Amino acid sequence: MIAHVNEQGIVLTEGNLSNEAWEELLDALKSHYIPSFYQFKKRMHVDVSAEGKMRAVIYFTDRTVGIDEAISILRQRNIEVKDLRESQSAS
Numbered sequence: 001m002i003a004h005v006n007e008q009g010i011v012l013t014e015g016n017l018s019n020e021a022w023e024e025l026l027d028a029l030k031s032h033y034i035p036s037f038y039q040f041k042k043r044m045h046v047d048v049s050a051e052g053k054m055r056a057v058i059y060f061t062d063r064t065v066g067i068d069e070a071i072s073i074l075r076q077r078n079i080e081v082k083d084l085r086e087s088q089s090a091s
Helices: 017-030 067-076 085-090
Strands: 001-004 008-015 045-048 056-058 081-082
Touching: 001 067, 017 067, 067 081
Parallel strands: 001 081
Antiparallel strands: 001 008, 008 056, 045 056
16 A cells, blocks of 8 residues: 655555554544545545545544654555655655
């Protein structure tokens, strides 16, 4: 799984986790329901392309962990992290 991370949130692609692993990850990130961003009572947005590729989005808020802590949490779970802050500052 690959996580693309910037100041707005995390986009997870190219892989999937068990339901239990997703719940543990969302708990660790302190993800929570955000009206108008997520389906009712969900803690992330997921879409699947016509080719069957999953894309999950977790937004940062003042109630979630910060970006540096999120990157650490993702890496602890052996998720490859692409820190997009570096490429954005170069623009």
